[in-house]
Amino acid sequence: MEYFLQQLVNALTLGAIYGLIAIGYTMVYGIIGMINFAHGDVFMIGGFIALIGFMICVVLGLGWAPLAILLVLLLTMAFTAVYGWAIERLAYRPLRGSFRLAPLISAIGVSIALQNYVQMAQGARSKPHVSLVQGGFNLYSANGFDVRVGWLQIVIVVVTVALMAGFTLLINRTALGRQQRACEQDMKMASLLGVNVDRTISLTFVMGAALAAVAGMMFLMYYGVIDFFVGFLAGIKAFTAAVLGGIGSLPGAMLGGLLIGLIEVFWAGYFSSEYKDVAAFGVLILVLIFRPSGLLGRPEIEKV
Amino acid sequence: MKRFFVTLGTATAVAIALGASAGWAQIKIGAAGPMTGSNAAFGEQMRRGAQMAIADINAAGGVNGQQLQLVIGDDACDPKQATAVANKMVTDKVVFIAGHFCSSSSIPASKIYKEARILQITPASTNPRLTDEGAAEGNKALFRTCGRDDAQGMVVATYLLKHHKGKKVAILHDKSTYGKGVADETKKAMNAGGMRETMYEAYTAGDKDFTALINKMKQAGVQIIVLGGYHTEGALIIKQSREQGLAAQMVGFDSLETAEFGQLGGAATNGVLMSFPPKAENDPANAALVKKFRDAKYEPEGYTLFTYAAVKVWADAANKAKATDAAAVSTALRSQKWSSAVGALEFDAKGDVKNAAYDIYVWKDGKSHPSTK
Numbered sequence: 001m002e003y004f005l006q007q008l009v010n011a012l013t014l015g016a017i018y019g020l021i022a023i024g025y026t027m028v029y030g031i032i033g034m035i036n037f038a039h040g041d042v043f044m045i046g047g048f049i050a051l052i053g054f055m056i057c058v059v060l061g062l063g064w065a066p067l068a069i070l071l072v073l074l075l076t077m078a079f080t081a082v083y084g085w086a087i088e089r090l091a092y093r094p095l096r097g098s099f100r101l102a103p104l105i106s107a108i109g110v111s112i113a114l115q116n117y118v119q120m121a122q123g124a125r126s127k128p129h130v131s132l133v134q135g136g137f138n139l140y141s142a143n144g145f146d147v148r149v150g151w152l153q154i155v156i157v158v159v160t161v162a163l164m165a166g167f168t169l170l171i172n173r174t175a176l177g178r179q180q181r182a183c184e185q186d187m188k189m190a191s192l193l194g195v196n197v198d199r200t201i202s203l204t205f206v207m208g209a210a211l212a213a214v215a216g217m218m219f220l221m222y223y224g225v226i227d228f229f230v231g232f233l234a235g236i237k238a239f240t241a242a243v244l245g246g247i248g249s250l251p252g253a254m255l256g257g258l259l260i261g262l263i264e265v266f267w268a269g270y271f272s273s274e275y276k277d278v279a280a281f282g283v284l285i286l287v288l289i290f291r292p293s294g295l296l297g298r299p300e301i302e303k304v
Numbered sequence: 305m306k307r308f309f310v311t312l313g314t315a316t317a318v319a320i321a322l323g324a325s326a327g328w329a330q331i332k333i334g335a336a337g338p339m340t341g342s343n344a345a346f347g348e349q350m351r352r353g354a355q356m357a358i359a360d361i362n363a364a365g366g367v368n369g370q371q372l373q374l375v376i377g378d379d380a381c382d383p384k385q386a387t388a389v390a391n392k393m394v395t396d397k398v399v400f401i402a403g404h405f406c407s408s409s410s411i412p413a414s415k416i417y418k419e420a421r422i423l424q425i426t427p428a429s430t431n432p433r434l435t436d437e438g439a440a441e442g443n444k445a446l447f448r449t450c451g452r453d454d455a456q457g458m459v460v461a462t463y464l465l466k467h468h469k470g471k472k473v474a475i476l477h478d479k480s481t482y483g484k485g486v487a488d489e490t491k492k493a494m495n496a497g498g499m500r501e502t503m504y505e506a507y508t509a510g511d512k513d514f515t516a517l518i519n520k521m522k523q524a525g526v527q528i529i530v531l532g533g534y535h536t537e538g539a540l541i542i543k544q545s546r547e548q549g550l551a552a553q554m555v556g557f558d559s560l561e562t563a564e565f566g567q568l569g570g571a572a573t574n575g576v577l578m579s580f581p582p583k584a585e586n587d588p589a590n591a592a593l594v595k596k597f598r599d600a601k602y603e604p605e606g607y608t609l610f611t612y613a614a615v616k617v618w619a620d621a622a623n624k625a626k627a628t629d630a631a632a633v634s635t636a637l638r639s640q641k642w643s644s645a646v647g648a649l650e651f652d653a654k655g656d657v658k659n660a661a662y663d664i665y666v667w668k669d670g671k672s673h674p675s676t677k
Contacts, residue, residue: 003523006548010515124340126536128568136547145523148549223512224543225536225568227342233510268516274479274506276516 002145007269008262009139013153013222015261016160020215021238022245022253023167024208030248031184031204032096034103038087038110040235042209045114046080046216047226048122051129065132076217077210084209088202111231118228126227129220156218163211164254170207171250180204184248240284246297255295259283331370331628333358333618334393335611336377336386336403336413337428342510342536343381345562345606346405350427351376352602353611354402356593361619368626372619379413381406390416398422399628402614405607407431408481418443423630425449425618427610430456430558431485439654445630447637447651449614449644450607451581451660453482456557457489459662460530460579464490464555465497467677468528474503474521474552476541477532483509486557487532502526507537514541515548522550531556538576539569546572553577558662561606566670576667577675581660584609584646593645613644 021043028036053072062068091110095102136150171177179200182190191197219234220226237260245256260280267279287294335354339347358372366372375396377389386409393401394416400423404410410429417424418438423445426434430453438446464473473494477487484506491501502524507517518541521529529545529552531538542554556578566573585594585604593612597604604612617637622628625636641650650658665672 003519006519006522007516010513010519014513014515119340124344125564126342126568128570130570138549146549148547150547219512223540224570225512225540229342229510230512264513265516269520272505273514273517273520274508277508 002140002142002147003269005140006145006147007265009147009149009153011262011265012258013156013261014265015258016157017215017218017222017257018234018238018241018260019254019257020160020163020211020218021234022241022257023164023250024212025239025242026245026247026250026253027180027204027208029242031180031201032092032103032187033100034092035107035239036092036205036208037104037107037235037239038091038114039208039212040231040233040238041111041114041118042080042084042087042231043212043216043219043234043238044118044226044228044231045083046076046209046213047220047230048118048127048216049079049213050076050217050220051127051226054129054132068132073214073217076213080213080216081206081210084205084212085202087209088205092205093198093201111235115228115231122228124228126225129224129226131221131224133221152218152222156222159214159218160254163214164250167207167211168250176200176203237280240281243294244284244287246294249294249296249298252294252296259295330373331367332373332375332396332398333615334375334377334396334398334401334403335615336379336389336393336401336409337405338381338409339376339378341380341382343405343534345535345564346428346559347378349562349604349606349608350403350405350611352597352600352604353427353608354615356597356600357612357615357619361616367619367622367628377401377403379404379406379409381409383408383412386410386413387416389413393417393422394420399630400425400615400618400622400633402427402611402618404429406480406482407434407485410434411437411481414438414443414446415441418445421445421630423447423618423633425614427614428558428607429482431481432489433481433485435654435656444655445634447614447634447655449610449617449646449649449657450558451662452656453486453489453557455660456579456662457486457491458493459664460490460555460557461493461497461499463577463579463664463677464494464528464530465499468553469499471527472502472525473499473528473530474505474524474526475501475530475532476505476507476517478509478534478537479506480509480533482559483532483534485532487530490530490532501530507533507541509533509537511537512540514544517541518545518548518550521545521552522548526550526552528552529554531560534559535562535565536568539565539573542576543569543572558606560667561665561672563603563605563670566667573667574669578665578667578672579662580665580672581610581646582663583665583674584613587647590645609645613646613649617642617644617649 024039053075057068091106133152139147139149179195241256241260245252264276268276337347337350379386379389390413405428407429425447477483554576560578621636625632664675666675
């Protein structure tokens with residue numbers, strides 16, 4: 001029981017990070033029907049910007065953790081959002097209306113470019129980071145086994161749930177959300193009705209990048225390391241989460257992220273840590289065979 | 305007429321090119337290792353060591369009167385990239401290669417160097433298969449300046465049997481040739497001494513979240529973690545163990561020996577044990593050499609001096625053989641005992657160093673110190 005509880009706590013934290021990244025994949029897919037393969041690397045960029053932000057805080061002598069974290073969070077979201085906007089403007093918008101695979105290939109190109117850019121600018125080594133939030137408490141103890149919960153784990157889950165709720169409200173209740181849903185349904189019709197399609201898509205990328213930035217910062221604080229390659233595996237896992245939950249569906253991305261986290265951790269905890277990725281991807285294959293549109297996705301209706 | 309001028313021009317250009325290469329006769333040698341990627345800290349050790357050795361050799365008159373020129377290869381510890389680097393070295397016509405770092409890179413690369421008759425001395429690949437397979441295939445031009453994992457595993461197992469007999473041991477490895485190899489050698493020696501492991505698990509290199517594995521060890525009451533893997537994952541495992549409330553003692557191997565391990569793992573690395581050859585940088589005989597590195601703002605840690613020694617011993621042997629071809633230099637290398645920055649080197653028929661020693665070190669405040677136990 002206590003062992004199960006501990007693994008569950010860790011799985012939820014991991015799943016929350018995957019879910020945050022997965023939202024970025026799912027939002028972009030929902031609107032323009034393209035997989036933004038550079039999204040994992042935007043997450044990595046977010047981690048690096050957060051690292052630089054924390055260093056600036058240290059230089060400026062900002063020792064009070066909540067203030068430093070809030071400042072770095074805003075800084076990271078702002079800068080990463082600029083990356084997201086620039087990527088869309090430079091690499092995807094010129095290809096809109098081109099054949100379907102063109103932006104996909106462009107996305108893979110952006111991914112490689114971002115990785116190499118960070119490798120050259122920041123070096124190839126893992127960068128350590130001493131987290132401002134440390135420690136935790138024993139949730140429950142039994143049979144000589146303490147269930148540890150870190151403060152940071154609580155922060156991660158709370159922030160994720162809050163952002164998730166915020167973005168769902170934004171999509172469902174605001175004018176911008178309405179425009180996004182309009183673009184999702186029919187881009188041409190939306191533009192005829194006065195929706196600025198280009199701006200809406202740009203804002204979608206900006207939002208996705210800002211969420212990836214939060215995930216990158218959480219990742220940096222939780223694991224205490226970052227390198228130029230972390231975006232690749234995290235991106236693949238988050239993409240899997242988005243597909244598992246039903247790509248295009250916001251709650252689906254969150255659910256998929258949590259599921260991937262749970263499968264990985266419990267497989268490693270009860271079977272073998274060697275094949276945990278195999279387990280996660282195996283479940284994806286099963287879901288795609290029996291429910292091709294994912295758990296919460298709507299079956300795609302061919303538009304005529 | 306125009307045709308004539310073109311021909312004349314080409315001929316002149318060729319003549320100039322030939323003249324230039326003859327005037328600047330240089331011997332190309334290679335150093336290959338993970339210059340990028342998560343093991344880049346070790347790549348830097350190799351690059352620094354090789355550069356310093358070449359500077360010293362060239363200042364002392366070069367090899368057979370010719371100056372040395374260094375070609376750096378980056379394999380990122382990826383076997384596929386290692387064979388590409390090896391082929392590049394062949395086209396660059398290097399006569400000697402100091403490398404590679406990871407055993408999983410050195411082994412496939414060694415087959416290419418054998419075909420091309422390039423002499424290879426690895427300063428850091430400790431997996432026994434490298435020279436065992438090399439010898440079985442008749443590769444006489446393959447050497448190492450470091451020890452082997454069977455020796456290293458034996459030292460760690462002996463230490464565990466002496467100080468921690470009866471405790472619960474988890475053996476972890478990263479599935480790499482080196483990591484699994486050294487973990488298995490330790491397991492073998494430990495089991496032979498009558499000590500059984502509680503857990504034997506693999507993890508994936510590049511992973512960042514080890515909490516599931518750590519809790520599994522916590523649940524099993526593991527007291528000792530034997531880690532067959534590189535420092536980036538090692539640092540995360542020990543750090544996350546402390547965060548998850550697992551107080552086990554970590555015992556690692558030579559691949560932890562970089563200051564980066566202490567930086568990545570922070571305070572959690574205090575008390576981590578590892579095996580490493582006797583540290584040459586602390587040897588008073590190397591004081592002048594170590595000072596040169598420090599003047600260049602570099603601490604010659606880990607495999608820096610092993611790479612320095614690999615290049616230096618090759619140059620000494622080539623000077624003795626008065627040749628640079630692999631066969632002649634190999635014969636010269638085996639002909640005598642060489643004094644080097646990492647102590648006396650005597651190569652056996654397989655190309656391994658005779659009597660390679662390993663000591664136990666303990667990490668404290670971001671540095672490893674000889675263990676007093």
